[in-house]
Amino acid sequence: xxxxxxxxxxxxxxxxxxxxxxxxxxxxxxxxxxxxxxxxxxxxxxxxxxxxxxxxxxxxxxxxxxxxxxxxxxxxxxxxxxxxxxxxxxxxxxxxxxxxxxxxxxxxxxxxxxxxxxxxxxxxxxxxxxxxxxxxxxxxxxxxxxxxxxxxxxxxxxxxxxxxxxxxxxxxxxxxxxxxxxxxxxxxxxxxxxxxxxxxxxxxx
Numbered sequence: 001x002x003x004x005x006x007x008x009x010x011x012x013x014x015x016x017x018x019x020x021x022x023x024x025x026x027x028x029x030x031x032x033x034x035x036x037x038x039x040x041x042x043x044x045x046x047x048x049x050x051x052x053x054x055x056x057x058x059x060x061x062x063x064x065x066x067x068x069x070x071x072x073x074x075x076x077x078x079x080x081x082x083x084x085x086x087x088x089x090x091x092x093x094x095x096x097x098x099x100x101x102x103x104x105x106x107x108x109x110x111x112x113x114x115x116x117x118x119x120x121x122x123x124x125x126x127x128x129x130x131x132x133x134x135x136x137x138x139x140x141x142x143x144x145x146x147x148x149x150x151x152x153x154x155x156x157x158x159x160x161x162x163x164x165x166x167x168x169x170x171x172x173x174x175x176x177x178x179x180x181x182x183x184x185x186x187x188x189x190x191x192x193x194x195x196x197x198x199x200x201x202x203x204x205x
Contacts, residue, residue: 018071021071025069025072025196028065032058032059032062033058037051044148046148046149050176054176056093056173060100060145061096066099067104069096069100070104073100073104073171076171082169083110085138086133086141087102087112087113087115088115088130088160090144090153091119093145094156098115112141117129117156118130139167140160141168142160142167143171143172143173144170146173146174146176147182147194148181149184151184153170153172153181154184157185168190169190170186170193171193171194172194173195174195174197175194177198
């Protein structure tokens, strides 16, 4: 029954193997979102300099990028045996990724709810910092688009913990493999993974 729903709603997800989807996403990121120089020339938000630059929004907000990202995250969750009720991270980088996962999960079931974590609480209404159809006690996957130091991901973890969700794992889209970002995140005590890393971009021509 599930396979019939998948075929009807989104046959592309069935046609792409995990490796095919991964390779196509790497191509798309290289074309739209990645730059590299011989010497460190890109300023990072952490204050350092790097040879590598990622601006993921041209990919994470594109139709093809969203489809590929949703599939790869669901395949990764299935591989790891992780079954979260909800998924989200710090705005803005995590937002389209959470939506991609939520939409893809609806075709494969069980559906996963997306949520947004604001950098600061709203100053009006219910003054929420975590927004979405999620409640304390729900299991959650924390995500991010690119990790360098891990600071934004750690901030998302702290806000999610304060809200009361039960974090199962952290999966980032791209690990830059700089400034110990993944190690910094994993010190929070959660399994930490990435879909792609810098070697996927500098190790291939």
